[in-house]
Amino acid sequence: MSRGSFVFTPMALRSLELDEDMLERHKYKKKLASSHLNNYMLKKEARAPLRSNTALPPAVCQDVVIQNALYTGDQEALQRLFPRGSTANLIIEPQGGDMRWVATGEGLWSLNYEQELTTPLHITAGRGFTDCMRLLLQRGANVDLAPGGTTALHESCENCQPECTKLLLIHGANANAVSEDGVMPLHICTSPESLECAKYLLQYGAAINGRTVDENDTPLHVAAKNGLPDHTELYLRYGAAVDKQNDEGLTPLNAACSQTQVVQDLERYFKVCQMLLGKGAVVHTVDQDQRSPLHMACKNVNPDIVDLLLANGACVNDMDYGGEAPLHDILKVVCYKVSHHPERIVRALLNHGSIxxxxxxxxxxxxxxxxxxxxxxxxxxxxxxxxxxxxxxxxxxxxxxxxxxxxxxxxxxxxxxxxxxxxxxxxxxxxxxxxxxxxxxxxxxxxxxxxxxxxxxxxxxxx
Structure with a gap:
């Protein structure tokens, strides 16, 4: 062995080999991404109506200066980078992307690239840089471009940016665009802060009963699952179907009752159920396991919802596929939910004739x-x-x-x-x-x- 050298252990050599393989795979993925982008643009051109002055296809941008200006919302820099007459219709391909350590088996770890195509509109919409977005739109940015599988409208709704959402819709963004995960922008409004985004989407034609691809959820299912009373009221006002079932057999009422709830969430979910029942939701609808809303409310220990369901005719002795009544569900979880006052539920069930x-x-x-x-x-x-x-x-x-x-x-x-x-x-x-x-x-x-x-x-x- 020469001076200054050292011996690699078999494990170290194996790790180096894996890193080399990883880099090769990364190069191959970049080629695939480029191919995917070309195919994507061909499909977009095939779907697009014929126009007298067809817009140029977006260019791929790896310029770090442009990316820094976008991520920091530097409007002055963007004005210099995109002067009048230039185009902001770009697809951003981050240089290398983020890297993270992942287990590769046999006790080895290797660095792996995380890379996803995006656009200037996606970056600014998700961060609430409305003025930057306005500049990009003036420079011809495509509002419905989705190289990473989602549109900029999805991004603004997911990050609760109502002004960005409104601006995109004004410029013709498709309120019913479906992401590669099978969801529309309205399905991404999952927090109280997203209410204004949901309002703008509905004003610009979002489908109130649009379904997700994976679970067949409507926006009302999403609002019920997340305990969003203001969203629920909004969707019901726009004519949302109150008893639609998803692929698991859950109606919005079932969905609200089935969610795990901490003490501070109990009132929100109660308000959602109150609104749904006020619009005629059926308390007897069961899911694939024959579990009724009452079973679910007992399992999640929400006394107010249990009282509400019982007042609307829920049956205390209905059995699920496992042969269990609502009383069984509450007794199983008492030790975990003492602060939810489970005694109220047990008392209500017994007073309504529970076994x-x-x-x-x-x-x-x-x-x-x-x-x-x-x-x-x-x-x-x-x-x-x-x-x-x-x-x-x-x-x-x-x-x-x-x-x-x-x-x-x-x-x-x-x-x-x-x-x-x-x-x-x-x-x-x-x-x-x-x-x-x-x-x-x-x-x-x-x-x-x-x-x-x-x-x-x-x-x-x-x-």
Whole structure:
């Protein structure tokens, strides 16, 4: 071995070989990109109507100075780079693109190029550089050019840039352009900040019931999935179909109920469901797994939506393909959603005549739901007799028992004491009324505290 040299390990040599292969693939991809661009332009020319003065096809630009001016929104630089008489109808091909480390197997990592064709309009539209966009449009930039698979209008809507969206539409951008992912600009309006973009799209002819290619979602599905009440109200005002089903069998109502919701999102999703039901959405529509909106609202623990669905005729004992009723769905997730007040849902379901848990499974329910004593209280008060054993005691962890000692002592004391006569009378009346408890009890000529007792109000103990 000569001085100053060193030995490459087999792994290092293999890594170098992979990097060399990667560079070769990158060169090949650049050729493919160029071929793709040529094919794209041929197709565009074939689709374009004949005009007396056909515009020149866009040129490919790799100029870093132009790219820097676009990405920084430097209008003065763009005015110098695109003087009057020049064209801004360009396709930007970034020099090399971004690079990232990716695993290649056998414990090796290699640098890989990320490169996507774009246009000056895409860059400025996504960043809200309206003045730069206006200059580019004056210099002949094509509003519907989509070399990377999306138009500049998709880009402005995705990044919630209403002024850019409006400007593109004024200059003839297609409000119903479909990206290579099969979505229209209206489907990309997925956040509250995108409302103004959605308004402009509809004003310029966006299809209110346009479908995505992959899932067959309408814009109303998208608004419902993302808990967007303002978008929902807007789409309903424009005549959105309230009960269209997508490929999974979900209507917008099902879609809203099926989304995982944190505490701060509960009210937004409730408002969406309220609007949909106000426009006649059907509460009984089920998805491919026979899961109704009530199943989904219970699984995601939104008490207000559950109350709303029940008030609109949802059935508490409908079974999905797995043979589970809504009560099963809520009990499975109580331990994860204590802050959502799952006890409200359990109470509402039982007051509407829900089937109860098999008594032999109550220790298991105690184990999973012990962190929500109110849920346990409501559930246990639906039974006239309970057989409390040592298994019940073992189901509650010492930490939870210590935190809710008074309540669990009242539960475990039932091993030696029968239920009170008052409770037995409550159970008898509830059994007689069945699923009419929630309707009949409020109408009885009884003191309020007795009505609440019959409706399983929480007391912090059982007796």
């Amino acid at each position: 109860r848990v098999w008594p032999g499974a109550l220790p298991m329910v105690m184990r999973h739901c012990s962190e929500s004593p109110r849920t346990i209280e409501v559930l246990l008060n639906a039974y006239s007799h309970l057989k409390v054993t040592d298994t019940w005691v073992e189901s509650v962890s010492p930490e939870v028992f210590k935190e809710h000692k008074e309540f669990y002592e009242s539960v475990f004391s039932l091993a030696l004491t029968p239920r009170s006569l008052q409770h037995l009378a409550r159970c008898r009346l509830r059994s007689f009324l069945g699923g009419r408890v929630h309707k009949v009890v409020p109408k009885l000529d009884l003191p309020t505290f007795i009505k609440n007792y019959l409706l399983l109000e929480y007391r912090g103990y059982v007796h």
